[in-house]
Amino acid sequence: MKELVFLAFVACLLTIVPTQITLAETTSIDVKEELQSLGLRSTTEIMSAIETGFLQGRLAPDEMVSLLSNLAAYNGEREDKETILITIARALKDDSLPVTMLIGKVEEGLARKVSLQAIKQMVSERASLLAEVRDLLYTNLIFTSSEYGQENCLVLPLPRFDFLVTQIADTLANYQESGRSPLEGYLVYQEMHTRLSMLERNAIIPAEDVELVLERIKPENLTRILSNVLSQQQQ
Amino acid sequence: MYHVQDEASLLRASLDGEVEAWGEIVNRYKEAIFGLCLGFLRNHADAEDISHDTFIRAYENLYRYRVEKRFSTWIFTIASNLCRNRLRYRRHHPIAPLPAQMEGGCNPATTIAQEDRQTQIRQGLSRLPYRYRTPITLRYYNDLSYHQIARILSLPEGTVKTHIYRGKALLRQEIGEMEVINHA
Amino acid sequence: MHEDKLEKLLRDTLQQEVSKERHYLDGLEKEIVAELTGQLPKRGWLQTLTRLFAQMQRSRRRQLAVIGITAVIFLFLGIFVSERVPLVHGLFSVYDKQQKATIATNSDEGQLLFVMPAPGAQTVAVVGSFNNWKPILLTDEDKDGIWLTNLPLPPGRYEYAFVVDGRWWGQDPLADEYVRSFGGYNSVRYVGYTGDKI
Numbered sequence: 001m002k003e004l005v006f007l008a009f010v011a012c013l014l015t016i017v018p019t020q021i022t023l024a025e026t027t028s029i030d031v032k033e034e035l036q037s038l039g040l041r042s043t044t045e046i047m048s049a050i051e052t053g054f055l056q057g058r059l060a061p062d063e064m065v066s067l068l069s070n071l072a073a074y075n076g077e078r079e080d081k082e083t084i085l086i087t088i089a090r091a092l093k094d095d096s097l098p099v100t101m102l103i104g105k106v107e108e109g110l111a112r113k114v115s116l117q118a119i120k121q122m123v124s125e126r127a128s129l130l131a132e133v134r135d136l137l138y139t140n141l142i143f144t145s146s147e148y149g150q151e152n153c154l155v156l157p158l159p160r161f162d163f164l165v166t167q168i169a170d171t172l173a174n175y176q177e178s179g180r181s182p183l184e185g186y187l188v189y190q191e192m193h194t195r196l197s198m199l200e201r202n203a204i205i206p207a208e209d210v211e212l213v214l215e216r217i218k219p220e221n222l223t224r225i226l227s228n229v230l231s232q233q234q235q
Numbered sequence: 236m237y238h239v240q241d242e243a244s245l246l247r248a249s250l251d252g253e254v255e256a257w258g259e260i261v262n263r264y265k266e267a268i269f270g271l272c273l274g275f276l277r278n279h280a281d282a283e284d285i286s287h288d289t290f291i292r293a294y295e296n297l298y299r300y301r302v303e304k305r306f307s308t309w310i311f312t313i314a315s316n317l318c319r320n321r322l323r324y325r326r327h328h329p330i331a332p333l334p335a336q337m338e339g340g341c342n343p344a345t346t347i348a349q350e351d352r353q354t355q356i357r358q359g360l361s362r363l364p365y366r367y368r369t370p371i372t373l374r375y376y377n378d379l380s381y382h383q384i385a386r387i388l389s390l391p392e393g394t395v396k397t398h399i400y401r402g403k404a405l406l407r408q409e410i411g412e413m414e415v416i417n418h419a
Numbered sequence: 420m421h422e423d424k425l426e427k428l429l430r431d432t433l434q435q436e437v438s439k440e441r442h443y444l445d446g447l448e449k450e451i452v453a454e455l456t457g458q459l460p461k462r463g464w465l466q467t468l469t470r471l472f473a474q475m476q477r478s479r480r481r482q483l484a485v486i487g488i489t490a491v492i493f494l495f496l497g498i499f500v501s502e503r504v505p506l507v508h509g510l511f512s513v514y515d516k517q518q519k520a521t522i523a524t525n526s527d528e529g530q531l532l533f534v535m536p537a538p539g540a541q542t543v544a545v546v547g548s549f550n551n552w553k554p555i556l557l558t559d560e561d562k563d564g565i566w567l568t569n570l571p572l573p574p575g576r577y578e579y580a581f582v583v584d585g586r587w588w589g590q591d592p593l594a595d596e597y598v599r600s601f602g603g604y605n606s607v608r609y610v611g612y613t614g615d616k617i
Contacts, residue, residue: 254452254455254456255452257451257452257455258448258449258451258452259448261447261448261451261452262447262448265444265447265448266437266441266444269437269440269443269444270433270434270436270437273436273437273440274433274436279440279443282440283443286444286447287447287450287451290447290451291451291454291455294451294455352428353428353431353432353435356428356429356432357432357436360432360433371429372433375426375429375430375433376430376433376434376437403425403429406425406429407420407425410420
């Protein structure tokens with residue numbers, strides 16, 4: 001009897017596990033097919049970055065399928081679409097940045113029917129901001145970790161770290177897009193303070209993460225980031 | 236007095252405000268940190284800056300360090316992340332990398348063939364992507380285990396091994412290509 | 420090249436690079452000490468407190484004891500102040516009422532109610548960061564020109580806009596804030612978390 005139960009269990013396992021794997025493979029294949037349908041030269045590089053994103057838990061297959069199919073259907077130059085995807089791919093794989101914000105902005109731009117040029121510009125600026133903010137947190141000894149870094153008291157788990165980076169970068173981007181001067185460090189700092197406070201008030205972000213950032217990051221840091229990104233875009 | 240104390244005592248003394256005790260920590264770790272930075276960044280100026288910054292920042296944040304954990308991993312993590320920050324900056328403000336040929340004359344103990352090989356390796360290291368160069372430096376200069384490297388770089392151990400394997404494969408290719416050119 | 424040879428070559432190369440530049444490291448410890456000594460403020464009460472607090476963070480029992488004592492102190496302080504300072508007491512009660520009123524107007528927890536007055540419109544949709552900007556149709560079942568929909572959403576910050584007969588409207592009066600985006604506006608609302616914190 002015991003042997004029968006054990007065999008039944010193994011049989012169930014052997015049935016369920018391959019099915020799950022097959023389902024996962026199918027989703028990744030969907031992404032690959034959508035990407036290939038765009039007919040880009042950098043398909044391999046982009047797909048490699050996407051797979052890295054899946055492994056890190058920074059990308060979901062359905063969000064990628066949505067982005068790629070919307071881009072494919074959009075009226076515009078193939079080179080522009082490629083540039084947008086390359087920017088996101090490099091931010092993800094080479095710079096190890098959270099890219100959900102970039103994907104969201106592309107989807108928004110496509111929904112608003114703005115030009116691919118405008119979307120390209122937006123994605124490039126925000127990728128730079130993400131990198132600058134991440135580096136600023138590193139400089140102030142706010143790090144991220146995988147499970148191996150849990151014991152190090154200077155790190156935050158990756159999802160929390162990514163969320164902080166994204167929210168701060170988004171705040172800076174909104175400030176810049178509102179047309180205000182990047183030299184008004186105190187104003188930028190206030191915007192960041194307000195954003196983080198709202199997130200904390202709604203218990204979307206822990207209070208200790210907010211304190212960590214407000215304690216270590218100064219208005220002049222934010223001015224420098226905005227000035228850097230502005231000069232990069234002008235080059 | 237400090238040079239005979241063990242590391243834990245030095246760290247406790249540093250936490251109590253004895254800066255000279257921290258000086259001894261700097262003395263013990265400076266070569267390891269500098270070598271790490273040089274390996275990662277491939278230029279002297281940045282390696283010097285980041286080594287200096289690492290020790291200053293580590294001291295300023297020493298009260299956050301848990302004494303029962305491995306100090307080397309902690310300080311290597313700080314250096315590693317400051318290096319990454321500097322590399323990001325360098326993408327927009329590049330400077331000349333390490334020269335392939337080491338200046339100041341040859342080491343008489345090595346043969347010309349060995350020197351050529353080392354030149355090739357230096358060139359190869361400078362051309363390696365950062366994600367391969369960093370674990371290779373930590374493994375072959377700092378002599379760390381895969382587990383320690385994984386903790387410092389915040390990567391899974393498997394990824395560390397893969398990156399080291401791929402980095403060495405690229406370096407082998409570099410040497411192989413140079414051999415072909417030399418024999419052409 | 421054999422694996423062992425390559426590894427030895429790597430080690431030797433990296434070592435030699437550092438050996439060549441070793442001269443920089445001479446005196447580094449003195450330089451660091453001098454810099455830190457110059458920077459160090461006098462050990463005042465604030466530095467001592469910070470160190471004590473950091474040490475306390477390593478001891479769970481001490482941490483709990485301190486939290487407990489602090490909570491009791493502030494409890495008594497709060498009672499003392501509110502009973503003796505009527506303005507403070509009044510202010511807090513007004514704030515509470517305002518909070519409750521806002522919540523009652525907006526929506527249930529975990530849900531966002533979207534409302535768009537658009538008499539005569541053929542279609543009204545909401546697009547937002549909650550679903551990659553795909554349109555979700557609002558309805559006007561009683562034909563009074565007020566279109567609405569209730570969306571269950573996980574906790575987070577959401578940007579959105581309305582699309583009325585193909586035209587984007589980015590400034591919802593019910594929004595918590597507005598942001599500029601692609602030359603237009605988006606509205607922003609927050610859905611709070613009442614369950615386990617992240």
